[in-house]
Amino acid sequence: MVELIAATGRAGLNRVAAFGRAAIFLMQSLVARPAPLQMLPLLLRQIYVVGVQSLIIIIVSGLFIGMVLGLQGYTILVAYGSEQAVGQMVALSLVRELAPVVTALLFAGRAGSALTAEIGLMKATEQLASLEMIGVDPLRRIVAPRFWAGFLCLPILSAVFALVGVYGGALVGVEWLGIYEGSFWANMQNSVDFFDDVLNGCIKAVVFGFVVTWIAVYQGYDSVPTSEGISQATTRTVVYASLAVLGLDFVLTALMFGDL
Amino acid sequence: MTQLDDIIIDVRGLTFYRGERAIFRDVDIQVPRGKITAIMGPSGTGKTTLLKLIGGQLKPDSGEILLDGQNVPSLGRRALFRIRERMGMLFQSGALFTDMSVYENVAFPLRVHTRLPEEMVRDLVLMKLQAVGLRGARDLMPSELSGGMARRVALARAIALDPDVLMYDEPFTGQDPIAMGVLVNLIKRLNEATGHTSIIVSHDIQETMGIADHIYILADGGVIAQGSPEQLMAENSPQVKQFIDGLPDGPVPFHFPADDYQSDLMLGLNNG
Ligand SMILES: Nc1ncnc2c1ncn2[C@@H]1O[C@H](COP(=O)(O)OP(=O)(O)O)[C@@H](O)[C@H]1O
Ligand SMILES: [Mg+2]
Numbered sequence: 134m135v136e137l138i139a140a141t142g143r144a145g146l147n148r149v150a151a152f153g154r155a156a157i158f159l160m161q162s163l164v165a166r167p168a169p170l171q172m173l174p175l176l177l178r179q180i181y182v183v184g185v186q187s188l189i190i191i192i193v194s195g196l197f198i199g200m201v202l203g204l205q206g207y208t209i210l211v212a213y214g215s216e217q218a219v220g221q222m223v224a225l226s227l228v229r230e231l232a233p234v235v236t237a238l239l240f241a242g243r244a245g246s247a248l249t250a251e252i253g254l255m256k257a258t259e260q261l262a263s264l265e266m267i268g269v270d271p272l273r274r275i276v277a278p279r280f281w282a283g284f285l286c287l288p289i290l291s292a293v294f295a296l297v298g299v300y301g302g303a304l305v306g307v308e309w310l311g312i313y314e315g316s317f318w319a320n321m322q323n324s325v326d327f328f329d330d331v332l333n334g335c336i337k338a339v340v341f342g343f344v345v346t347w348i349a350v351y352q353g354y355d356s357v358p359t360s361e362g363i364s365q366a367t368t369r370t371v372v373y374a375s376l377a378v379l380g381l382d383f384v385l386t387a388l389m390f391g392d393l
Numbered sequence: 394m395t396q397l398d399d400i401i402i403d404v405r406g407l408t409f410y411r412g413e414r415a416i417f418r419d420v421d422i423q424v425p426r427g428k429i430t431a432i433m434g435p436s437g438t439g440k441t442t443l444l445k446l447i448g449g450q451l452k453p454d455s456g457e458i459l460l461d462g463q464n465v466p467s468l469g470r471r472a473l474f475r476i477r478e479r480m481g482m483l484f485q486s487g488a489l490f491t492d493m494s495v496y497e498n499v500a501f502p503l504r505v506h507t508r509l510p511e512e513m514v515r516d517l518v519l520m521k522l523q524a525v526g527l528r529g530a531r532d533l534m535p536s537e538l539s540g541g542m543a544r545r546v547a548l549a550r551a552i553a554l555d556p557d558v559l560m561y562d563e564p565f566t567g568q569d570p571i572a573m574g575v576l577v578n579l580i581k582r583l584n585e586a587t588g589h590t591s592i593i594v595s596h597d598i599q600e601t602m603g604i605a606d607h608i609y610i611l612a613d614g615g616v617i618a619q620g621s622p623e624q625l626m627a628e629n630s631p632q633v634k635q636f637i638d639g640l641p642d643g644p645v646p647f648h649f650p651a652d653d654y655q656s657d658l659m660l661g662l663n664n665g
Contacts, residue, residue, distance in 0.1 A: 259488035263547075266448050266482040267502045268474040 155351045162276045162350070175278040183244045183279065184286030188293065190243055191236060195294035198231055199223060199301025206302070207310050216312050220321035223302030224295075228325060228334045229390070232295035234382050237341035240287055241374035245349035248279055249370040252353025253363035261354075276350050283346030284339075291338035333389045340381060345374045401426040401558065401590050402447060407456035409439070409446060416442050418614040419456070424558075429584050429591040431601045434611035435636070440594040441485065443611075444560045447592075448482055449473045460558070478506055481551030481589075485562045487543040489535040495522070495546050496531040502553045521549040525579060541572030545579070552583065558590045559583075565597040573597075577604055598637055602626075610636060 206219040252275060255261050261271040299321075306312045325331065349370045356366035402424035409417045416439040424430045432440050445451045447458055449465045458465045460476060468476060489498050499518045503509060509517070522528040525545040535543060544564060551559060561580065565573050581604045584591045595601040602608070602622045610618045610625070610633060618625060618633045625637060651657070 258491070259484040259486050260490055262445075262450060263482065263484055263488040265450055266477055266480065267505060267550075268477040269505050270470075270474065 151355075154355065155347070158272075158276075158351055158354060159280075159347055162272045162280055172278060175274070176281055179278045179282035180286060183248070183282045184290065187240060187243050187286070187290060190239055191290045191294050192297050194235060194239055195232070195297035196301040198235060198294075199227065199298030199303075200305045202226060202231075202298070203302035203305035203310075207306055207312070216306075216310075217316035217320050219302065219306045219312055220317040221324040223306070224299055224321045224325050225330060227295045227298040227302075228330045230334075230382070230386070232291045232298060233334055233337035233341055234378060236291040236294045236338065237287060237345055237378040238375055240283075240290060240342075241345045241349070241371055241378065244283065244286075245345050245370050245374050246367045248283070248346070248349040249353040249356070249367045250363055252276070252279070252350060253356035253358070253366050256354065256356060257358035257360075257363060276354060280346050280350050283349065284342045287342030287345065288335055288338040291334070291341075295334070329389075333385075336389075337382065337385050340385065341378050344377050344381065348374045348377065399426040400424065401461060402592075403457070403459040404447075405457045405459070407446065407453050407458065409442065409451070409453045409456075411442075415614045417453075417456075420611075420615055422609055422616065424590060424592060425607060426590050427584075427588050428606040429580070429593060429604055431593045431595060431605035431608045432611060433595055433598070433601060433608060433636070436596060438611045439614075440596075440611065441562055444482065444562055444592070444594055447560065448477065448480055478554060479557045481554070481556035481559045483544070483547050483551050483559070483561045483564060485566065487535075487540075487547040489538075489543055489547055489550070491535050493535075494531070495527065495533050495535070495538070498535070498546060499549045499553055502550065506554055517553065518549075521553055522546075524552070524583065525549045526575070539572075541568050541575065544568070544572075544576065548576075548579065548583075552587070552589075555587065556589060558592065560592045560594070562594050563596070564593065565595060565600050573600060580604060602637075612636070 202223045203219055206222040207216055210216045210218055210222070252261075255271075255275065261275065264271045264274055303317065307314050307317050352366040352370045352373070356362045400423045402422075404420060404422040404424075407417045407420040407422070408415065422432075422443075432443060434440055442451065446453055447460075447465065449468065452466050460479070463472075463476060465473070465476065489495075490501065493501065496518055499521050500514050503514050503517060507514075519528055519531070522531055525548050527542060527545055527549065530538065530542065530546070535546070538546065564576055564580065568576060577600050580591060580593065583589075584604075593601055593605065602625075605622060608619060608622060608625055609616050612632065618628055618630065620628070625633060628634065628637075
């Protein structure tokens, strides 16, 4: 029994220590912001890898989720004769919840895991150590551009997801199920508020971008430099990032919409 | 003991723990300037660890590591990065940046630390590549190189800034005899041509003995012998003889510490 308590305590302390290390690591990467001129090409390249290459999966997923929302919304709302409200439903669920959350989850799987594996492999092949020996801070050179790229790209990807999703909803609702186009869009326009909905969705996306990318680069940097260690770190990135996104989403939603 | 007058790296009272285990216990090592010093010893004695300590990538639990009088472990981040410009390190795996061509790998330290015009960088890179015999491979990517070639490119990168100290971690391991001969000659020639100090970490006795001016043999957390190759050949201590003659077992045990073998096997029987 005592051993159990001791083990729990130790595990707890280890978690806290790991969190502290991750926080220090992040501070050092962010403070170690390199000169813009050197940073820019590195950042652009990472934006390409992390952001542009994630576009396809985001667009395809956004389209399908928007279409599903349109379909489900129609079957539910048509019973009450209010199928014109499908536009409003699709847009609100996307902007408030699904776009930031699903984008962050897809991003963790698509880009986060790749970031972890890449940095972990650089560690295992002593590329990080040799950067240090050349006198270049790997936090500056490797971690910082990747972190900023992820942080900047996720909100944009989330916006793309929402746009494509709304289009998917219209495709199903208007083109296929024949909702009157005017009321579909007008309802949407009237009900979606810029500050309450769009801005809050953006805040979520920014927070998720921060957390997911942080977890991904830290797990890579902190990984045990063996094949097994890297594979575990990659798994941890996806698991921790997904849980963090879902947990934070609840907290943020409670803060933003809880007093309705 | 040989008399060493001009010391560039002076390690004093170095103690370093990995968890509970002491990798180094109160170790003293002096590296003479401009010479080739070899650090030898069985795998796992902490040779790579020693290089990382000298390079400031690890911090000792106690002791000093002086590079021309500057204590490396006590340097701040910035001063540390500055002093590393004077050190080149050839990692065991080569550690080339896999997203850059051979040319860009060698140019990298120059671009980071100097503001030279592109033509000058180009000339320097080609000179360094020529020195390792790989000028023709400048456009290849690291994944297209053989192990021996990758190590030579890494060597060209390590000497790009003309460091005062060049550290080689196991440069001969996993090389075929020809690549090995090429590397041995290269290390010797570079040392003579540029006058930098070389530290070679290795367990390849013949090759290392052939080029080293001074040798330290590490085992069990300390230096068990040191001297010129001739002095070590004449050494009579059984520990040193075992290592130099490459005997599998002796005072330096082949086995990692373990319970008694027979009773360990019996244990399996009893439990099963
Ligand atoms: N990152 C690490 N964490 C814990 N122990 C390590 C680590 N790196 C090396 N060691 C241990 O330190 C000892 C010395 O390692 P190393 O310096 O790589 O030996 P060598 O280069 O002489 O073969 C080994 O026993 C190894 O198990
Ligand atoms: Mg080693």
